[in-house]
Amino acid sequence: MIEDKNSQRTSLSELGEFGLIEHLTKGFVSKNSSTLKAIGDDAAVLDFSGKQVVVSTDMLIEGIHFDLSYVPLKHLGYKAVMVNLSDIYAMNAKATQITVSVAVSNRFPLEALEELYEGIALASRLYDVDLIGGDTTSSKLGMIISITVIGEATKEELVYRNGAKTNDLLVVSGDLGGAYMGLQILEREKEVFKVNPNNQPDLDPYTYLIERQLKPEARRDIYQLLKDLGVKPSAMIDISDGLSSEVLHLCKQSGVGCRLYEDKIPLDPQVISSCEEFSIDSTMVALSGGEDYELLFTVAQEDYSKIKANPNLTVIGHIVPKSEGVHLVTRGETFIPITAQGWNAMK
Amino acid sequence: MIEDKNSQRTSLSELGEFGLIEHLTKGFVSKNSSTLKAIGDDAAVLDFSGKQVVVSTDMLIEGIHFDLSYVPLKHLGYKAVMVNLSDIYAMNAKATQITVSVAVSNRFPLEALEELYEGIALASRLYDVDLIGGDTTSSKLGMIISITVIGEATKEELVYRNGAKTNDLLVVSGDLGGAYMGLQILEREKEVFKVNPNNQPDLDPYTYLIERQLKPEARRDIYQLLKDLGVKPSAMIDISDGLSSEVLHLCKQSGVGCRLYEDKIPLDPQVISSCEEFSIDSTMVALSGGEDYELLFTVAQEDYSKIKANPNLTVIGHIVPKSEGVHLVTRGETFIPITAQGWNAMK
Numbered sequence: 001m002i003e004d005k006n007s008q009r010t011s012l013s014e015l016g017e018f019g020l021i022e023h024l025t026k027g028f029v030s031k032n033s034s035t036l037k038a039i040g041d042d043a044a045v046l047d048f049s050g051k052q053v054v055v056s057t058d059m060l061i062e063g064i065h066f067d068l069s070y071v072p073l074k075h076l077g078y079k080a081v082m083v084n085l086s087d088i089y090a091m092n093a094k095a096t097q098i099t100v101s102v103a104v105s106n107r108f109p110l111e112a113l114e115e116l117y118e119g120i121a122l123a124s125r126l127y128d129v130d131l132i133g134g135d136t137t138s139s140k141l142g143m144i145i146s147i148t149v150i151g152e153a154t155k156e157e158l159v160y161r162n163g164a165k166t167n168d169l170l171v172v173s174g175d176l177g178g179a180y181m182g183l184q185i186l187e188r189e190k191e192v193f194k195v196n197p198n199n200q201p202d203l204d205p206y207t208y209l210i211e212r213q214l215k216p217e218a219r220r221d222i223y224q225l226l227k228d229l230g231v232k233p234s235a236m237i238d239i240s241d242g243l244s245s246e247v248l249h250l251c252k253q254s255g256v257g258c259r260l261y262e263d264k265i266p267l268d269p270q271v272i273s274s275c276e277e278f279s280i281d282s283t284m285v286a287l288s289g290g291e292d293y294e295l296l297f298t299v300a301q302e303d304y305s306k307i308k309a310n311p312n313l314t315v316i317g318h319i320v321p322k323s324e325g326v327h328l329v330t331r332g333e334t335f336i337p338i339t340a341q342g343w344n345a346m347k
Numbered sequence: 348m349i350e351d352k353n354s355q356r357t358s359l360s361e362l363g364e365f366g367l368i369e370h371l372t373k374g375f376v377s378k379n380s381s382t383l384k385a386i387g388d389d390a391a392v393l394d395f396s397g398k399q400v401v402v403s404t405d406m407l408i409e410g411i412h413f414d415l416s417y418v419p420l421k422h423l424g425y426k427a428v429m430v431n432l433s434d435i436y437a438m439n440a441k442a443t444q445i446t447v448s449v450a451v452s453n454r455f456p457l458e459a460l461e462e463l464y465e466g467i468a469l470a471s472r473l474y475d476v477d478l479i480g481g482d483t484t485s486s487k488l489g490m491i492i493s494i495t496v497i498g499e500a501t502k503e504e505l506v507y508r509n510g511a512k513t514n515d516l517l518v519v520s521g522d523l524g525g526a527y528m529g530l531q532i533l534e535r536e537k538e539v540f541k542v543n544p545n546n547q548p549d550l551d552p553y554t555y556l557i558e559r560q561l562k563p564e565a566r567r568d569i570y571q572l573l574k575d576l577g578v579k580p581s582a583m584i585d586i587s588d589g590l591s592s593e594v595l596h597l598c599k600q601s602g603v604g605c606r607l608y609e610d611k612i613p614l615d616p617q618v619i620s621s622c623e624e625f626s627i628d629s630t631m632v633a634l635s636g637g638e639d640y641e642l643l644f645t646v647a648q649e650d651y652s653k654i655k656a657n658p659n660l661t662v663i664g665h666i667v668p669k670s671e672g673v674h675l676v677t678r679g680e681t682f683i684p685i686t687a688q689g690w691n692a693m694k
Contacts, residue, residue: 036399040600041508042437042585043403043498048395052383056390057480057495059448063487090389101406101493133404140410141488146448148404148495151390161388238389253387 010110012138020136023110024117030130032096034152037132044132046097051152056087062142070186073112075214076145077119083240084149085127085218086293090238091160092223093153097132098124101146103139116145127220157232159297164235164254168298170317171233171307173219175266176243177282180289181274182206182213208270216293222312229306233297244287244338246296248326254298257324260317260338263331287328287338357457359485367483370457371464377477379443381499384479391479393444398499403434409489417533420459422561423492424466430587431496432474432565433640437585438507439570440500444479445471448493450486463492474567504579506644511582511601515645517664518580518654520566522613523590524629527636528621529553529560555617563640569659576653580644591634591685593643595673601645604671607664607685610678634675634685 012020021039030038037045046053060066060080068076081098088095100120104113113136124131129149185206192199203210219238226233235254237246243265251258265286275282298319299307307313317329327335359367368386377385384392393400407413407427415423428445435442447467451460460483471478476496532553539546550557566585573580582601584593590612598605612633622629645666646654654660664676674682 037507042434042583043401043440043496045438045505046400046402047502048400050397053393053395053400054390055393055444055446055480055495055497057446057448057482057493059450059482059484059491059493061450061484061486061488061491064450064485087389091392093390097402099402099404099495101404103406103408103411103491133402135404135406137406137408138411139408139488139491141408141486141491144406144408144450144486144488144491144493146404146406146491146493148402148446149390150402155394158392160384236389 012106012110024113024136025131027121028124028131031128032130034096035130035132038130039133048152052155052158054088054091054093054151054153055148056084057148058084060145062144070190071214073115074119077116078123079216080145080147081120081123082216082218082293084147085220086238086240088149088151089219089223090236090295091151091153092157092233092236093151094223095127095129095149095151097130097150099133099148100131101135103137103144105139105142108143159233159236161235161237161250162253164250164256164298164319166256166319166321167301168234168319169301169304169315170258170260170298170319171313172266172294172296172316173222173312174294175268176292176294177271177285177289178209178212178268179216179291180285181271182209184278185209185274186213206270206274208268209274213291216291218293219295222295225312231299231303231306233299236295236297239292239294239296240290242288242290247338250296251326255322257320257322257326258317259320259327259329261329264314264316266314359453359457371460371483372478374468375471375478378475379477381443382477382479385477386480395499399502399505401435401438401440401498401500402495403431404495405431407492409491417537418561420462421466424463425470426563427492427494428467428470429563429565429640431494432567433585433587435496435498436566436570437583437642438498438500439504439580439583440498441570442474442476442496442498444477444497446480446495447478448482450484450491452486452489455490506580506583508582508584508597509600511597511603511645511666513603513666513668514648515581515666516648516651516662517605517607517645517666518660519613519641519643519663520569520659521641522615523633523639523641524618524636525556525559525615526563526638527632528618529556531625532556532621533560553617553621555615556621560638563638565640566642569642572659578646578650578653580646583642583644586639586641586643587637589635589637594685597643598673602669604667604669604673605664606667606674606676608676611661611663613661
């Protein structure tokens with residue numbers, strides 16, 4: 001469907017690999033003092049002058065991670081960056097550089113890649129990260145995007161997954177389940193479109209959900225917010241695969257258990273109403289939906305007064321000794337063990 | 348063809364994503380003091396204590412960069428690392444960490460991924476780089492490998508592409524064209540195999556060529572060699588796309604021209620004999636063949652005595668002012684302009 005959107009089409013082979021990289025990256029300006037040399041040599045050169053360096057990488061594949069029949073390429077570029085930045089913010093670090101490798105088949109014209117890079121450029125500009133390298137290659141296999149992100153922090157700032165202690169509070173930023181319900185809406189509209197391409201969908205009631213799916217924002221603000229509040233998390237992880245999976249990672253690596261309260265899980269009203277419409281349990285969606293890119297972290301009990309009134313943060317549970325296990329406490333006060341397949345456990 | 352090699356087959360879905368990463372990376376041990384935390388958190392943590400950091404990334408795609416009908420997966424893993432290390436050595440830096448993302452379709456059993464990671468592990472061990480992160484994901488699209496490599500150097504050690512000066516000598520490590528001729532041999536044997544699967548090819552006369560194609564070695568030794576010889580290159584680049592392309596990059600970025608002497612280009616006897624067999628001009632192969640992963644660099648005239656006797660290094664030309672252009676000087680003393688498509692220019 002992508003091809004039809006562009007009235008102008010420039011074949012990728014007209015440019016060649018070097019022309020293509022130069023063309024796509026010419027608008028990018030480096031802003032971080034740690035970026036000494038970005039694109040243009042065998043490797044980029046960085047200088048973190050004493051700070052520690054954090055590195056994370058993620059790959060997005062057409063047909064697995066995204067469906068170009070309803071994801072605009074500019075949004076895809078933006079989201080691909082967010083997915084990666086989120087991992088750096090989950091270390092309580094500042095994201096500073098990215099490399100972007102893209103493989104595309106010939107069915108994409110240059111204009112499609114330009115759209116993708118517009119999204120990457122917008123994300124880079126808004127989040128102050130420098131594009132320092134990458135690779136553009138042809139593919140027989142559709143579109144593949146691989147991003148590596150680099151960040152910096154002092155040793156004291158960094159927060160790992162393994163520092164949660166008994167009695168710490170379990171806190172989540174924002175709300176959960178929106179991205180998953182956005183995907184359900186888009187999948188439904190795709191089916192409707194197949195049957196009747198002239199049907200104009202009314203997506204107004206789902207604006208927030210669709211935005212959560214198509215244009216998520218990584219929680220860069222939490223790093224500053226916690227600093228301002230004078231709170232340093234004892235452990236932190238980003239929520240990319242659903243709350244249950246991340247809670248398990250955090251507890252496993254910290255060697256602790258936890259209690260997560262169903263009635264505390266923050267849900268947007270659109271999540272609740274669309275869950276009713278689709279007859280899905282909203283708790284399941286929050287536990288297993290994924291792609292929310294919120295942060296999950298633990299803080300000491302004594303920090304409660306500092307965070308309790310903040311609209312960005314919700315206390316959803318607390319840490320217990322490992323022997324007590326990892327449980328969801330339902331509205332009916334039932335203890336349900338959380339497993340890697342949180343969804344299945346709830347059935 | 349891969350599937351048939353393994354008597355044992357474990358489906359990837361049996362493990363799940365986290366089980367898979369843990370399984371594939373459990374044998375990796377970090378050796379560099381700059382690696383504080385490798386796999387297991389949202390991001391790896393590194394500390395380069397004052398050194399500058401170099402970063403490069405490359406993506407390899409089935410059907411474009413490799414053909415699994417004749418590339419063993421262990422070799423592919425090894426080569427994928429080499430391709431990336433080569434970029435770091437071309438900065439005159441030490442490679443220290445890699446991230447590896449792999450996407451595979453379900454036609455690959457776990458044992459195939461294990462073979463791939465065996466090659467990655469071997470390369471990491473022999474070249475002292477730490478695996479610090481990555482992503483393993485499913486694909487409908489065959490196999491895709493994306494690697495980011497990180498290295499370190501002092502500011503004084505780093506060599507860029509843009510430092511070549513008039514009268515500098517143009518030097519190349521090793522010999523050229525072997526990887527390309529190895530590919531020709533393998534492609535020919537694949538065709539023979541299609542016609543007669545019982546035919547046992549005699550590959551003895553081509554051992555070196557096939558090794559150059561299937562198991563290239565990045566020139567880590569040149570960094571140390573130059574240090575021992577007391578020579579610092581004025582500019583350097585690795586030869587991944589063929590000599591002509593790299594010479595052009597180096598000259599363009601340094602704002603100079605050069606003369607490259609056809610009779611000085613180092614060729615292995617197997618390259619010469621196989622070129623005769625295939626009726627290809629060996630100079631064309633060296634200029635445009637690619638995948639040799641040798642280093643091309645410039646040194647000051649006064650360093651000539653330090654490098655002239657070294658069997659690893661060959662002076663193949665010298666730098667001239669930009670106005671004099673970039674030329675190949677043939678055996679017949681003809682000046683031929685080198686263009687981005689060196690191959691075509693020679694026709």
